[in-house]
Amino acid sequence: MTQIQALVVEEPNHISWITKELDVGAGDEILVAPKAVGLCGTDLEIISGAIDPDYISYPIALGHEWCGIVLGDGPLRGTLVAVEGIIPCWRCDACRSGETNLCETYQEIGFTRDGAAATLISVPRSLVHPLAESVTIEQGCLIEPCAVVYRALARAHPGVNQSVLVVGDGTIALLAAHLLALFSPARIDMLGLRKAQNSLASLAGAASFFTDPAEVEREYDLVIEAAGSAASVATAISKVRRGGSVLLLGLAGTGKEVPLEIDEVVNGDLKIFGSFSYSSLAYSQVVKLLNSSLIAPEFVITHRFGIAEWERAIETLRFANGARGKVILELDAQTPN
Ligand SMILES: [Zn+2]
Ligand SMILES: [Zn+2]
Structure with a gap:
């Protein structure tokens, strides 16, 4: 069993950086070291419990807007990747018509299985998208919200x-x-x-x-x-x-x-x-747009915190004065004790 450290909401209003077991799915999975995680209003709803209970399973590691570096010995080793958060079944009517955002039995990273505000995450190999060398970590962690908008x-x-x-x-x-x-x-x-x-x-x-x-x-x-x-x-x-x-x-x-x-x-x-969330197609299209430098969404990031400062990051998301866009957590910095 692999132990990781992660920012976990145990139950509403109970969040902490803890050591826990790595959450691994049943299929063909790949290990990724997260580099940056964007926070959003949905994370605040997960923390407070305001989110519709149908879409969340506590306890849960936060982090559904992220990118990271592939570990292990495979061909993608060392590559910066983004990972689709919605894990569709690919068998239901919605999935078969391409509407994977409406899948009847989906899982979702950061909602029903552990997210990427962690030292390590295991994800389905089929949902991993390599990013071009021109794409930065800050751009990569914006793919998820861009996919929601693009869809x-x-x-x-x-x-x-x-x-x-x-x-x-x-x-x-x-x-x-x-x-x-x-x-x-x-x-x-x-x-x-x-x-x-x-x-x-x-x-x-x-x-x-x-x-x-x-x-x-x-x-x-x-x-x-x-x-x-x-x-x-x-x-x-x-x-x-x-x-x-x-x-x-x-x-x-x-x-x-x-x-x-x-x-x-x-x-x-x-x-x-x-419009609910994003389809697998919309996610792939945003990756292509970013890999071709046709979009440049990084202007939206206004606040950056190391993972050790996660409490300040959440406070900033709740109450920032002045111009505020995306608040991100960087996982390069040293981890909290
Ligand atoms: Zn979000
Ligand atoms: Zn489905």
Whole structure:
């Protein structure tokens, strides 16, 4: 039995860096040494217990946005790799139609089996993607959130020369603005909550960054809700033109509802999409885009901590002042005692 050290949520509100046994799956697996792990709002929900219990198994090592170096004697030894987090069954109807994000019996790294905030992780060999030499560790740990966004955009398929509004100013909203450029829109604007995010919105490619919904016209071909609150869903629906589309990307929390004016949707001839997680195809496509230097999402990283500083990293994710994008944990640094 291999012993590792990992950042484990034993149960809601009980998190610590502990020594534990390596979590190894049943199939053909490969060992990877994680190099960087991105944290996100979902990790906070795992820590607090706010996450829908259907999607999580405690105790769990955190870390679903990551990349690392392959260990062992195989051909990938020493290669920087990213690893799909969703482990589909490949046999159910959803998997057979390519919708692996809807697999009926999937496992997921960082949710139902141990994540990568650890000294070592074992992963299914078939889900490992080698990264090009030009790809940095910081870029690699952004593939997972980029895949979530890319899958959603592919579903809403923004047309060339469309105008797009992104509601939200967190990492997913910023990555949505960045990846939208692949679809050649005429204009990307963002509507956020915090003025401090202005410079990040500009780096993401937003032409205008608003914080007051009253300043934003109802004129967009596509509005992407990436803030994950009932109020911002209502705002998103109120800013789309007739015949336009609304894409819901943000999770608002179990049980949250939003009032919907039915006639606004019918008379407005609106299309409303949700998008859950990412398919295996979307993940592979993001890896290709990054390996070809067609995307450069690293602008979104604003805070870096060594793994020994994991408590500060989580506090920063909860309460940072000023501009805040992605918070990452680096595993090069010495590990906590
Ligand atoms: Zn995440
Ligand atoms: Zn399946």
